[in-house]
Amino acid sequence: GAGVSQSPRYKVAKRGQDVALRCDPISGHVSLFWYQQALGQGPEFLTYFQNEAQLDKSGLPSDRFFAERPEGSVSTLKIQRTQQEDSAVYLCASSLTRLDEQFFGPGTRLTVL
Amino acid sequence: AQSVAQPEDQVNVAEGNPLTVKCTYSVSGNPYLFWYVQYPNRGLQFLLKYITGDNLVKGSYGFEAEFNKSQTSFHLKKPSALVSDSALYFCAVRDKAAGNKLTFGGGTRVLVKP
Numbered sequence: 001g002a003g004v005s006q007s008p009r010y011k012v013a014k015r016g017q018d019v020a021l022r023c024d025p026i027s028g029h030v031s032l033f034w035y036q037q038a039l040g041q042g043p044e045f046l047t048y049f050q051n052e053a054q055l056d057k058s059g060l061p062s063d064r065f066f067a068e069r070p071e072g073s074v075s076t077l078k079i080q081r082t083q084q085e086d087s088a089v090y091l092c093a094s095s096l097t098r099l100d101e102q103f104f105g106p107g108t109r110l111t112v113l
Numbered sequence: 114a115q116s117v118a119q120p121e122d123q124v125n126v127a128e129g130n131p132l133t134v135k136c137t138y139s140v141s142g143n144p145y146l147f148w149y150v151q152y153p154n155r156g157l158q159f160l161l162k163y164i165t166g167d168n169l170v171k172g173s174y175g176f177e178a179e180f181n182k183s184q185t186s187f188h189l190k191k192p193s194a195l196v197s198d199s200a201l202y203f204c205a206v207r208d209k210a211a212g213n214k215l216t217f218g219g220g221t222r223v224l225v226k227p
Contacts, residue, residue, distance in 0.1 A: 004156070031213065042117075042203050042217030043157070056214065091156060098213040101147060104156035 002026065004105035006092050012111045013082045021077045021108045025094030032075050033102060034067055035091040043091055049075060050098060082112045115140045115208040119218035127226055132194040134221045136187045136204030145207040146187040147215065148178055150200050157203060163187060174198070194225045 005024045013019050025032050031050055035043035036059075045059040051072040060067070064083075069075040079086055089109050093102035116139045126132050138144055145164050149157040161172025168180045178189045187204060201222050205215040 033214065035215075040220075042205075042219050043215075045214035045216070048213055059214070093157075099145075101159045101162050102215060103159060104149070106154070106156045 004092055004094055004103055006090075006105040006108050008108060009106060010109050010111075012113065014113055015082060015084060017082050018078065018080045019082055019110065021079075021090050021110070023075045023077070023092030023094075023105060025073065025075070025092070026096075026103060027073075029094035029096050029103075030072075031095045031098045031100075031102075032069055033093040033095075034075070034077050035093065036061075037089040037091055037107070039088070046077070046090075048098075079110075082110075084112050086110060087112045115144075115206050115216045117204050117206050117216055117218035119202075119204055119221045121221050122219075123222045123224065125224045125226065126194050128196050129193050132189075132191040132198065132223065132225070134189040134202050134204075134223060136189065136218060137185050138187060138204070138206045139185065140206055140208035142208050144187075145209070146178075146180065147205040147207070148172065148176070148187075148189050149203045149205065149217075151203065151220075152200050160189070194223075196225050196227055199223055199225045 007022045034046040037043040047067045048056040049069040064080045066078045089107040091107045093104045095102045118137045147162045148160040163170045163180045171177045204218045
């Protein structure tokens with residue numbers, strides 16, 4: 001079956017631009033997670049949704065980062081006024097329930113010039 | 114706070130030899146432990162998990178991992194490595210007390226030489 005998909009796969013933004021990253025989780029998966037992976041490092045947690053409810057946003061690095069999942073399926077991670085330090089791969093993961101293993105998408109590589 | 118350490122940045126092994134990738138963890142409660150593998154330009158692929166029960170967990174592609182509570186370790190093993198096992202491996206922990214997020218180690222690059 002289809003896995004987690006993310007779009008775009010690559011995004012180049014000029015410093016100060018806003019970007020929106022999309023995640024389509026596996027159908028029926030209740031839980032959705034966003035992670036940020038800097039070059040040469042492990043993924044770091046950003047935020048977590050259970051259905052449409054954002055239950056944990058403790059990992060969002062600043063108020064420029066915003067995530068939503070309005071209908072409990074597709075999620076969007078938005079970054080306003082991008083900075084060079086935002087350059088990273090943004091990974092989305094979903095799981096059937098919050099206790100199950102997470103399945104990851106291919107990621108969106110964001111480069112801020 | 115939960116944390117994961119992968120003490121080796123890179124592991125080199127000859128094809129056909131045993132492969133071990135080390136992981137130690139720190140949590141306040143009972144750990145849920147995971148191993149993922151990442152190939153270039155691809156997302157993380159789930160290999161195996163430990164929730165409870167037998168300390169030896171078997172997973173995908175012939176990999177297994179041994180949970181050792183006293184040493185707070187969860188080392189990944191494969192009896193006979195393949196060149197195609199060359200990739201980046203991540204250990205992760207979830208502590209129920211810390212919510213549902215995974216905390217990852219820094220990763221270990223495995224290079225299997227023919």
